[in-house]
Amino acid sequence: xxxxxxxxxxxxxxxxxxxxxxxxxxxxxxxxxxxxxxxxxxxxxxxxxxxxxxxxxxxxxxxxxxxxxxxxxxxxxxxxxxxxxxxxxxxxxxxxxxxxxxxxxxxxxxxxxxxxxxxxxxxxxxxxxxxxxxxxxxxxxxxxxxxxxxxxxxxxxxxxxxxxxxxxxxxxxxxxxxxxxxxxxxxxxxxxxxxxxxxxxxxxxxxxxxxxxxxxxxxxxxxxxxxxxxxxxxxxxxxxxxxxxxxxxxxxxxxxxxxxxxxxxxxxxxxxxxxxxxxxxxxxxxxxxxxxxxxxxxxxxxxxxxxxxxxxxxxx
Numbered sequence: 001x002x003x004x005x006x007x008x009x010x011x012x013x014x015x016x017x018x019x020x021x022x023x024x025x026x027x028x029x030x031x032x033x034x035x036x037x038x039x040x041x042x043x044x045x046x047x048x049x050x051x052x053x054x055x056x057x058x059x060x061x062x063x064x065x066x067x068x069x070x071x072x073x074x075x076x077x078x079x080x081x082x083x084x085x086x087x088x089x090x091x092x093x094x095x096x097x098x099x100x101x102x103x104x105x106x107x108x109x110x111x112x113x114x115x116x117x118x119x120x121x122x123x124x125x126x127x128x129x130x131x132x133x134x135x136x137x138x139x140x141x142x143x144x145x146x147x148x149x150x151x152x153x154x155x156x157x158x159x160x161x162x163x164x165x166x167x168x169x170x171x172x173x174x175x176x177x178x179x180x181x182x183x184x185x186x187x188x189x190x191x192x193x194x195x196x197x198x199x200x201x202x203x204x205x206x207x208x209x210x211x212x213x214x215x216x217x218x219x220x221x222x223x224x225x226x227x228x229x230x231x232x233x234x235x236x237x238x239x240x241x242x243x244x245x246x247x248x249x250x251x252x253x254x255x256x257x258x259x260x261x262x263x264x265x266x267x268x269x270x271x272x273x274x275x276x277x278x279x280x281x282x283x284x285x286x287x288x289x290x291x292x293x294x295x296x297x298x299x300x301x302x303x304x305x306x307x308x309x310x311x312x313x314x315x316x
């Protein structure tokens with residue numbers, strides 16, 4: 001996927017004000033409108049200009065786009081993990097959607113499943129008391145916080161325009177209760193933390209979508225937790241009792257004799273809490289000791305002589 005330089009497409013500097021972006025967009029939209037333009041690539045350029053304006057005229061999308069830094073137009077690009085963490089966005093949330101006329105680059109950042117794609121703006125008029133917009137953000141929590149529950153400080157940045165028409169971000173900190181057993185993708189609702197309602201209406205809510213921070217030991221699918229468990233060849237062959245870490249502390253697990261590399265064992269109810277709770281799965285990995293001394297190589301040769309074994313016999 002190619003990176004798109006929206007500032008270059010509109011012919012403005014990255015420091016451009018909203019008035020400058022608006023003027024550039026109107027000029028290029030007139031120049032490349034397919035109904036009137038005689039340019040050979042008018043339709044393609046018109047789409048590019050519309051896409052650039054869709055991002056740069058919106059303070060939330062523009063602030064997030066600017067966070068990516070400067071790339072060369074056309075350079076191979078993939079969104080960095082967690083690039084949209086900590087931003088707070090208005091609208092009706094993480095939506096699905098139908099086909100889009102925008103590029104893959106735009107969709108990867110602002111399309112389905114992102115907090116930017118909603119674009120909902122409440123109408124208002126004199127004397128109207130409307131509920132304010134809901135806001136949305138993604139936050140990272142640790143697996144330990146999800147397992148035990150926690151109260152944590154969450155810092156969010158809310159993009160907006162200053163008086164000169166340039167994008168700024170206003171940081172604010174909230175105290176959030178992480179319920180035990182929450183899973184990735186679930187949302188925490190904070191009532192009244194969204195936008196103010198037009199005409200004195202009630203405030204909207206803030207929804208925080210949970211994402212798990214990478215863990216050095218565990219992987220998670222739903223409420224189930226997975227751990228790669230290394231074993232020596234003799235532990236796998238003879239069986240053993242080994243100490244295993246879980247989110248709730250260490251436990252003793254009995255490895256059966258003849259355990260195989262890649263075999264999966266289940267520790268019931270050792271995953272994330274819930275109704276029902278998840279399990280923890282041990283993915284067995286037989287690790288061969290290195291033959292890095294002559295004494296160790298001699299032992300391996302003795303094993304090969306005492307236990308003739310061909311693991312490729314089934315290959316013919």
